[in-house]
Structure formats: structure tokens, C-alpha cells
Amino acid sequence: QLSSTFYDTSCPNALSTIKSAVNAAVAQEARMGASLLRLHFHDCFVQGCDASVLLADTATFTGEQGAGPNAGSLRGFSVIDNIKTQVEAVCPQTVSCADILAVAARDSVVALGGPSWTVLLGRRDSTTASLSLANSDLPAPTSSLDQLKAAFNNKNLNPTDMVALSGAHTIGQAQCQNFRDHITESNINPTFAASLRTNCPASGGDTNLAPLDVTTPNTFDNAYYNNLMSQKGLLHSDQELFNNGSADNTVMNFASNAAAFSSAFTTAMVKMGNISPLTGTQGQIRLSCSKVNS
Numbered sequence: 001q002l003s004s005t006f007y008d009t010s011c012p013n014a015l016s017t018i019k020s021a022v023n024a025a026v027a028q029e030a031r032m033g034a035s036l037l038r039l040h041f042h043d044c045f046v047q048g049c050d051a052s053v054l055l056a057d058t059a060t061f062t063g064e065q066g067a068g069p070n071a072g073s074l075r076g077f078s079v080i081d082n083i084k085t086q087v088e089a090v091c092p093q094t095v096s097c098a099d100i101l102a103v104a105a106r107d108s109v110v111a112l113g114g115p116s117w118t119v120l121l122g123r124r125d126s127t128t129a130s131l132s133l134a135n136s137d138l139p140a141p142t143s144s145l146d147q148l149k150a151a152f153n154n155k156n157l158n159p160t161d162m163v164a165l166s167g168a169h170t171i172g173q174a175q176c177q178n179f180r181d182h183i184t185e186s187n188i189n190p191t192f193a194a195s196l197r198t199n200c201p202a203s204g205g206d207t208n209l210a211p212l213d214v215t216t217p218n219t220f221d222n223a224y225y226n227n228l229m230s231q232k233g234l235l236h237s238d239q240e241l242f243n244n245g246s247a248d249n250t251v252m253n254f255a256s257n258a259a260a261f262s263s264a265f266t267t268a269m270v271k272m273g274n275i276s277p278l279t280g281t282q283g284q285i286r287l288s289c290s291k292v293n294s
């Protein structure tokens with residue numbers, strides 16, 4: 001249904017415009033690549049890849065940005081708004097915000113040294129968002145392996161896809177409140193845990209940041225899986241992937257074989273990008289990504 005050539009005649013400069021803007025944003029702040037990748041994930045897992053996550057809350061509209069996994073945590077909205085403004089200038093009301101998110105996620109991974117893939121296009125933008133689905137369908141950092149597998153299975157992503165997509169935590173940062181409990185658990189490297197506790201004490205410092213990948217936080221590589229094998233996962237949910245369970249073998253494979261990780265990650269990103277898109281005459285092409293057309 002989606003197609004890699006969707007904008008080839010209607011907006012031939014769409015992809016290059018997005019890439020330039022992503023490269024500029026990542027050059028200014030490497031973490032922005034992580035933030036843009038995460039936006040696409042949080043979009044696709046809630047109502048499908050329809051840019052629902054971008055709709056801002058107003059006095060009369062309750063969107064997804066106030067949901068537990070999103071509030072005070074998602075970032076990159078202004079970068080997306082800026083890209084949309086540039087794309088509107090070259091092709092008015094042609095390129096959807098949902099497609100911009102999918103392309104920006106790919107370009108972010110590439111900008112940080114990761115693998116590339118062909119992004120399928122033709123998604124349209126929702127006129128709705130769902131706070132309740134954002135709270136129910138996004139996995140939590142306290143999740144067990146079974147809960148992680150179930151959350152991804154709900155989106156028709158298998159356990160290999162789940163482990164591969166979790167490799168996105170090779171970049172970016174997390175807040176203390178999301179890893180405080182894990183750094184007092186027993187399945188964590190004691191030296192690693194002690195160093196994290198200096199900036200994430202038992203009380204206070206909730207929003208203090210630590211890198212999800214202690215080894216190469218700004219490079220998209222397979223170091224995340226090697227960290228898990230050294231019990232240096234930052235989130236409880238990260239370490240669940242290598243904790244004597246059914247995902248151990250996949251983690252070991254991705255840790256020792258960077259090409260196997262790249263292949264599984266790009267395959268899974270395409271699958272995630274295909275979750276319930278609006279196509280044809282469904283939805284709309286928003287003029288501004290943060291609000292429904294009036």
C-alpha cells in the first residue's frame with residue numbers, strides 16, 4: 001500500500017529537504033537524532049503511524065503528549081515543525097507529517113552512523129489522537145520480558161523485531177526517574193550502578209539524565225547489546241532482554257554480529273512504519289503538524 005516513490009512526481013525535493021534539516025539538527029545536538037527516532041516509535045505504536053503524537057494539547061483538544069510515556073520526555077517537536085515549514089514551502093499540502101516522522105527517523109539513524117533503509121511513503125495524518133491508547137500501548141521501562149514481547153506482539157512485531165528495535169537505545173538519554181529502581185536491582189554491574197547512583201539518588205534528581213548506551217551514546221552501533229551482556233543496561237526493560245530468558249540468544253547474536261543487527265533493525269523499522277497507516281483519502285495532509293486543519 002505504501003510506496004517508496006510516492007512523492008517522486010508530486011514533491012521530488014521532499015526527501016532531500018528532510019535530510020538536510022535532520023542533518024543540521026543532529027549536527028547542532030547529537031541527541032536530537034535519538035529524540036526524532038523515538039517520536040516515530042511513539043507515533044506508530046499509538047493508532048498507527050499517523051502523526052497523532054504531534055497533535056498538541058489545547059483547551060479543547062486532548063492529545064497524546066500528556067500520556068505517561070510522553071509527558072516531559074518527548075522532544076524534537078520544533079525540529080519537525082521546522083521541517084514541515086520547509087516542505088510546505090516547496091510542495092504545499094502534499095507531504096504528510098507522518099511521512100516526515102518516518103523519514104526523519106531514518107535520516108537520524110544514518111546521521112549517527114547507523115544503517116540506511118528505504119522508507120515507504122504515502123501515510124496521511126490523523127484528525128484524532130488517543131491519550132488512553134498512548135498510556136496502554138507504549139511499553140514501560142518497568143516491563144518484564146513477557147510484557148515487552150506482548151506489547152510488540154500487539155503491533156504484529158515478533159520477539160526478534162522487539163530485540164532489534166530496542167537497539168535504538170544505542171543512542172539517547174533517559175531520566176533518573178525511569179532507571180532509579182533498576183540501579184538497585186541485583187542484575188546490574190555493581191560499579192556501573194554505583195556510578196549512576198551518584199547522579200540518581202534514592203530521592204531527588206528525577207530528571208537527571210544518563211545515556212542509554214554507556215559506551216557510545218551518540219553513535220548508532222551494536223554496543224547496546226554488548227552492554228546488556230555486561231549487565232550495563234540502563235532501564236529495567238533493557239536488561240530484561242539479557243537476563244537468562246528467551247531473548248538472550250538474539251542479544252548475543254546482535255552483540256557479536258553488527259551486520260545481523262543492522263539487517264534486523266532495518267527490517268523491523270520498515271515493519272513498524274507499516275503499522276495501520278491512513279492512506280488514499282483517509283485523514284488529511286496537515287498544514288501544521290501540531291494541529292488538525294481548520
Ligand code: HEM
Pocket residue numbers: 031033034035037038041072073074075139140141142143148165166168169171172173174175176178212235237
Ligand atoms: C522495548 C520497549 C521500550 C521501552 C520500555 C522504552 C522506554 C524508554 C524510556 C523510559 C526512555 C527514556 C525516556 C526519558 O527518560 O525521558 C526511552 C528513550 C528512548 N527510546 Fe525507548 N523504549 C522502548 C523501545 C524503543 C524503541 C522501539 C525505540 C525506537 C525504535 C526507542 C527509542 C528510544 C530513544 C532513541 C530514546 C532516547 C530519546 C532521547 O534521548 O530523546 N525505544 N525509551
Ligand SMILES: [Ca+2]
Pocket residue numbers: 042043044045046047048049050051052053
Ligand atoms: Ca500515531
Ligand SMILES: [Ca+2]
Pocket residue numbers: 170171213215216217218219220221222223224
Ligand atoms: Ca551506541
